[in-house]
Amino acid sequence: MGTPLGDFIRARRDSIQPESLGLPERGRRRSPGLRRLDLAGRAGISVEYLTRIEQGRDRNPSIAVVNALADALGLDPSERTHLRYLSKITGGECSAHTRPVPLRRDVRPTVLETLRLLEPxxxxxxxxxxxxxxxxSGYASVTSGTGLLDADTPNLTRYVFTDPRARTFFADWDDIADEQAFDLWIGPTAENSEWFTTELAPVAGPDFTRRLDRRVVPRRGTLRLNHPSGGELQLLRETLELSSDAQQLVVFLPADERTAEALDRLRRRPHGRLRAIS
Known part of the structure; x- marks a missing residue:
């Protein structure tokens, strides 16, 4: 059985063409991408050790080995950070799955107070x-008329993959779909797996499964939205990790003056107040 760390390394290795690293073509291959022999040589480790990591038989590679693999794979800064994260969670993966702790769905009062301070x-x-x-209420104004908040328990991942309106609302739907699939994958808890298997996968179809299996770190650029009222909104995103709760506080800021003016018009419409969903 593989691990998040091993799966990511193997997926990245398969996506690299040897010639892009100045390596000679070695003829026909049974699988695409970089050979284990080449990656192991570039990282300064044995092929047997690399095989153990990829297959999940070695779950605790040293920081030096993780950094060497990042260098050998040519990872960018965000991918390097993610590789270190996977290394940490892979080491404690067994205990996490045998004693699963459900994700918190309640929001701490101090976090709710922070949201109130961010109004409007x-x-x-x-x-x-x-x-x-x-x-x-500002988030409600931006998503009004899109269907995202219509459910009793709104879920962005389900909305992106199952609601046809999402493909219009998100101007860069493919990028957003990659983000949501990736975020689901990097939270490898028993609850995530059960939710994916029993609820989302049957209705999301093979496109979701393919994105989940790609294991490519998304770029998370400017968020472009096609609001039902007309016009495109361009938003910058700042994400604050609430690590003790396994939650994130995401703040959206206008990326240009036109968006700022459009947001001012949307805020003048009644959309209710701060909402907490449990």
Whole structure:
């Protein structure tokens, strides 16, 4: 059985063409990408050790080995950070799965107070499953008419993959779909797996499964939204990790003057107040 760390390394190795690293072509191969022999040589480790890591038989490589693999794979800064994260969670993966702790769906009072201080700005609290746990009235104004908040327990991942309106609302739907699938994958808890298997996978179809299996770190650029009222909104995102709760506070800021003016018009409409969802 593989591990998040081993799966990521293997997926990255398969995506690299040898010639891009100045390596000679070695003829026909049974699988695409970089050979284990080449990656192991570039990282300064044995092929047998690399095989154990990829297959999940070695779950605790040293920091030096993780850094060497990052160098050998040519990872960018965000991918290096993610590789170190996977290394940490892989080492404690067994105990996490045998004694699963459900994700918190309640939002701490201090976090709710932070949201109130951000009013009438655009902000929400979410988790790796994509649950929208709380949000400001500004967030409601930006998503009004899209169907995202219509459910009793809104979920961004489910919305992206199952609601046809999402493909219009998100101007860069493919990028957002990659983000949501990736966030679900990097939260490898028993609850995530059960939710994916029993609820989302049957209705999301093979496109979701393919994105989940890609294990490519998304770029998370400017968020472009096609609001139903007309016009495109461009938003910058600042994400604050609430690590003790396995949640994130996401704040959205206008990326240009046109968006700032459009947001001012949207805020003048009645959309209710701060909402917490449990």
């Amino acid at each position: 700005g655009i902000a929400m609290v979410t988790n790796r499953l994509g649950d929208v746990l709380a949000h400001t």
